[in-house]
Amino acid sequence: MSAEIDRQDFAVERPKGPLVYRQSVWTRVTHWVWVVCLFFLLFSGLQIFNAHPALYIGQESGFEYDNAILRMQAFNTPEGLRGRTAVFGQTFDTTGVFGLSGPAERPNLQGFPSQLTIPSYRDLATGRVVHFFFAWVFVATLFVWFLASFVNGHLKRDIVPRGEDLRGVPADIGAHARLRFRHGRTYNPLQKLSYFVVFFVLFPLIILTGLAMSPGINAAWPWIIDIFGGRQTARTIHFVTMALLVLFFVVHLIMVIMAGPINEMRSMITGWYRTSPGTPSRKGDR
Template identity: 75%
Template sequence: MSLDDATKLPAAKGPLVYRQSVWTRVTHWVWAICLFFLLLSGLQIFNAHPALYVGQESGFEYDNALLRIGAVNTPEGPRGRTILFGQTYDTTGVLGMSGPQASPVYTAFPGAVTIPSFRDLATGRVVHFFFGWIFVGALFVWFLASFINGHLRRDILPGGRDVAGLPRDLADHARFRLHHGRLYSPLQKLSYFIVFFILFPLIVLTGLTMSPGMDAAWPWLLDLFGGRQTARTIHFGVMVLLVLFFIVHIVMVLLAGPLNQLRSMITGWYRTAPGTPREQGDRP
């Protein structure tokens, strides 16, 4: 075979493996939809009192906020201002004050990232609670199905081998050397474990802690999180971490091959790297 003939040969492909069950795929897309509406409706709710505290006390008359977003009058006119851990930042045009200069909007987060896009706390709460309960239901279905089909043990819970292989996997990701194997990598397992067993439970429980009805039924929630205001601050912080996780997740999908990743989350079939051992039921 000549060199020219060799260059015309198609690139070798690894086998297609059935990587994602129907339960994983359905709950994945349900969570994606829910988190979108929860984020934007949550920012609408936050705009009603754009400050975060630790402890039981809060209010406009207090000066103990960890985060406060608003607008202030200055010699140059109104400006958006964000105070984070005592440090003041001018956030005009983004936070506190946004929109056209002729008719600015004085809200913590602009209407472009809230549901509804105008001030409507009641609708924001209805949307938030509706998708919040769908999120919790999907989480319960995922845990039950993943426990039964082994996805939880096989792909989420890190084992000793995963812990030992984490430094190398971190180095490979830093060099954008992404592996296309049958199983999740150690870094993937650790990331999903943190999301499913720490961030998701935290955001659900802190959300319940902010409900007076749930506090009456489960008063231990207030003791667990040190008060409703502390729970609200943790809730907001977990939201920020989930947004960061989502951004990194999308970047990794793009780097690892978006068509292959989307096929996996739509059909369940994932194209592995050449040389991956085949199993019964794999497609060539």
């Protein structure tokens, strides 16, 4: 009898919140275009970085300088070739990953392994073509997103954090730490804050530093180099910003999986999002 009651309890469907139309077609389309763009920008960017796998602060650079804050190289040792990565003067053996990778019979003496570059072989010219093409697609998509989000209110409603959002950040951090996710009509405080940083800090920064490394842009707008303290500083900031965007993507992907991948993916494909029980229904909800 007890087992039968348990089965009946298990069969009871949990209450569901209303299905709301959360993501506009503009948000969804630009989101997936950015996914493609950032994929090619990242791996073609690593191809470009491998042409000189070091980062500097200031105007000067070169293999003869010792002012690098990051350097990936291969060195001859009594045991054979080894890959080394130096970060702020601290050296680490990164053989097989950075500086030296690939099979022993055909080692790759480059910063990042060929599995992480587009193309997978050394081809700086093709890497630059791919990188610049998707960079302009990325910028155009960002412009479309800003315009559409301003018109439909997505920017004000879901991206720009308000006072109550900032005050709610500590509580939201605590809820995430306890794996308690609230599915609302709009983004939670942490989402708003993180998306605001991405759209208003990281995206503009990676675009401007990319422009600062372009000789054509330098000739027309030399002040871009000056605001970053030199071309090499701009290159370093560009690299660090890219790393922060990769970190954001990894955390974003983890949050999607933990918060419910089906619901989150449905939202970014169809626009419809299942909210938490207790969310007030409105006209147009399902």
